[in-house]
Amino acid sequence: MTQSINKFSMKASAEPNAINPTSADLTGHDGTVDVRGLTVCYTDSRKQKHTVLQDVSFNVPSGTFATVIGPSGSGKSTLLKILGGLHPAEAGETVIGGRLITEPNPDLVTIVFQDSSLLPWRTVIRNVALPLETAGVNRLEREERAQKVLELVGLGDCIHKYPRELSGGMKQRVAIARGLVVEPSVLLMDEPFAALDEQSRYEMGEELLKLWDRLKSTVIFVTHNLSEAVFLADKVIVLEGRPATVGQTVDVNFSRPRDLGLMVSPEFHVVRDQLYTSLKRDRIRSSGTYSWSQESPGPNGELLKGDR
Amino acid sequence: MSRYTHSTTAPSRTYTVVFQIVVVLALVGLWYLLTTTKAVTADQLPPVGSTLSSAKDILTQSNTLHDLAVSIYELISAFIIATVVGIGLGFLLGEYGRHRAGVKRVVEAGLGTALATPKFIFLPVLVLLIGAGYWEKVIYGLSDGIIIMILSASAAAYTVGENERILAKSYKMSKIQFFWKVFVPSALLPVIEALRISMVLVISGVMLAEMYISNAGMGFLIFQAGTQDEVPWLIGAILVVAALAIVLNSAFQIVEKSIGRWRP
Ligand SMILES: Nc1ncnc2c1ncn2[C@@H]1O[C@H](COP(=O)(O)OP(=O)(O)OP(=O)(O)O)[C@@H](O)[C@H]1O
Ligand SMILES: [Mg+2]
Numbered sequence: 123m124t125q126s127i128n129k130f131s132m133k134a135s136a137e138p139n140a141i142n143p144t145s146a147d148l149t150g151h152d153g154t155v156d157v158r159g160l161t162v163c164y165t166d167s168r169k170q171k172h173t174v175l176q177d178v179s180f181n182v183p184s185g186t187f188a189t190v191i192g193p194s195g196s197g198k199s200t201l202l203k204i205l206g207g208l209h210p211a212e213a214g215e216t217v218i219g220g221r222l223i224t225e226p227n228p229d230l231v232t233i234v235f236q237d238s239s240l241l242p243w244r245t246v247i248r249n250v251a252l253p254l255e256t257a258g259v260n261r262l263e264r265e266e267r268a269q270k271v272l273e274l275v276g277l278g279d280c281i282h283k284y285p286r287e288l289s290g291g292m293k294q295r296v297a298i299a300r301g302l303v304v305e306p307s308v309l310l311m312d313e314p315f316a317a318l319d320e321q322s323r324y325e326m327g328e329e330l331l332k333l334w335d336r337l338k339s340t341v342i343f344v345t346h347n348l349s350e351a352v353f354l355a356d357k358v359i360v361l362e363g364r365p366a367t368v369g370q371t372v373d374v375n376f377s378r379p380r381d382l383g384l385m386v387s388p389e390f391h392v393v394r395d396q397l398y399t400s401l402k403r404d405r406i407r408s409s410g411t412y413s414w415s416q417e418s419p420g421p422n423g424e425l426l427k428g429d430r
Numbered sequence: 431m432s433r434y435t436h437s438t439t440a441p442s443r444t445y446t447v448v449f450q451i452v453v454v455l456a457l458v459g460l461w462y463l464l465t466t467t468k469a470v471t472a473d474q475l476p477p478v479g480s481t482l483s484s485a486k487d488i489l490t491q492s493n494t495l496h497d498l499a500v501s502i503y504e505l506i507s508a509f510i511i512a513t514v515v516g517i518g519l520g521f522l523l524g525e526y527g528r529h530r531a532g533v534k535r536v537v538e539a540g541l542g543t544a545l546a547t548p549k550f551i552f553l554p555v556l557v558l559l560i561g562a563g564y565w566e567k568v569i570y571g572l573s574d575g576i577i578i579m580i581l582s583a584s585a586a587a588y589t590v591g592e593n594e595r596i597l598a599k600s601y602k603m604s605k606i607q608f609f610w611k612v613f614v615p616s617a618l619l620p621v622i623e624a625l626r627i628s629m630v631l632v633i634s635g636v637m638l639a640e641m642y643i644s645n646a647g648m649g650f651l652i653f654q655a656g657t658q659d660e661v662p663w664l665i666g667a668i669l670v671v672a673a674l675a676i677v678l679n680s681a682f683q684i685v686e687k688s689i690g691r692w693r694p
């Protein structure tokens with residue numbers, strides 16, 4: 123859509139003082155994500171503090187597709203919540219497009235949640251238009267924009283359906299459309315295809331890449347599937363240990379556009395196996411804290427969750 | 431609504447309506463048979479014809495119409511109070527209970543006990559305390575309905591999902607936006623279902639109060655006809671009240687159906 127206009131306001135938002143999300147000139151942003159020394163704790167029901175993320179730092183340049191990988195419970199969703207301004211950090215800071223993140227910035231960063239979390243009483247188009255509605259965009263404009271994004275994700279025919287009438291994959295497309303409708307600089311995706319079958323998962327991944335190619339926003343995509351992580355990413359961020367920290371970041375330089383054929387190439391396997399080895403080392407270090415269901419990567423390098 | 435299937439397609443609705451009509455016709459047929467074959471005496475169950483004509487009299491004569499008007503007036507007052515106050519308190523309880531589960535449990539247990547206690551036995555005490563006028567009947571009539579409303583609204587509020595709350599937060603929804611765009615639509619259906627049950631309870635409550643502490647209203651009419659052995663009047667009045675309840679119940683079901691289109 124219109125990410126190219128963004129270059130316009132990049133200079134303004136690069137100033138640390140540009141933390142004023144009210145004016146319209148902030149619609150297009152630089153999508154650089156800078157995370158420094160992030161430590162995150164949860165307090166459980168017995169008022170005990172648990173550190174989930176410890177001293178996490180990484181940098182994702184604007185327009186990059188980054189994937190975050192790590193075992194179940196390592197704090198991937200938590201990391202996205204921090205980036206989305208939904209949870210306070212114990213220490214460290216997150217700066218996105220020059221803005222210090224202390225609260226949600228729905229015009230700058232949007233989240234596609236682990237389950238599609240569509241509102242079941244709203245039709246597809248009204249679900250997608252919800253962020254615009256909340257921001258006070260008038261009805262005509264928001265429906266027009268929602269319609270456009272829905273066509274982009276291939277759902278132009280289903281705009282008046284209710285979520286119950288959609289398949290899992292279609293629901294996720296709606297959720298992605300809802301994430302894109304405000305034209306965010308950064309799109310956070312929390313295992314958006316985890317509920318889909320193997321085949322659909324990779325096909326959706328391929329489609330997502332095409333979409334991203336047009337939008338050029340920064341994407342931070344959480345997954346626990348190694349192949350998916352490598353196939354999609356410019357950069358893979360690996361969360362390891364408990365509490366988790368960034369074990370390594372791996373740059374993935376396969377040329378774009380990519381198609382699913384890449385996944386059977388030897389180079390692809392080299393990168394994936396390298397990641398797998400590192401994750402396995404981590405598992406041995408934390409001695410059984412995590413349970414991989416396989417000793418060696420399966421045909422798809424799936425790191426299965428214990429309960430799936 | 432449908433007793434057979436959860437599907438919302440037109441045929442199943444038609445079947446349900448047909449089924450309901452068949453049940454009513456069968457009961458009337460049985461009634462007709464029992465009275466014409468003299469299986470029961472006219473004192474026990476009057477013939478269909480004379481009962482229906484009493485029901486018609488109730489709906490046309492001015493003194494009985496007055497009774498009907500009194501009842502409807504009390505019903506509406508009791509129902510509105512039970513609804514507004516019940517939903518308000520219930521939502522507050524449900525939201526508060528998200529942070530104080532213990533308080534919510536205790537309050538709900540108390541309300542459950544109150545609901546299980548036959549309030550009928552307190553009616554004489556109520557009359558002694560506050561008298562036997564219009565408002566006493568209303569208060570007595572709404573007592574069960576309001577408890578049901580509080581409990582259901584609280585449950586509905588409590589079940590507004592964590593995901594939806596996080597979603598709302600991520601869009602920086604204001605409290606008012608959250609209330610209208612997420613909370614109300616999410617809680618609406620269970621609350622409307624509860625309204626229907628509450629209405630049935632309010633009708634019984636008002637009728638009971640009228641029978642024992644009043645000199646007007648359909649409950650009073652039924653009571654009087656009963657004590658004076660005016661069996662056709664008795665059954666006729668019961669028919670009128672039952673018809674009122676059925677009509678209101680169906681109206682609620684239609685509303686539920688049309689609002690719940692999005693339901694799986
Ligand atoms: N709201 C919360 N309160 C307390 N603890 C929490 C909360 N949310 C998450 N946790 C804990 O934080 C840790 C990380 O959870 P998180 O959901 O971020 O993991 P994840 O990597 O996304 O796992 P998965 O792959 O299963 O989605 C877990 O141990 C979890 O129990
Ligand atoms: Mg998660």
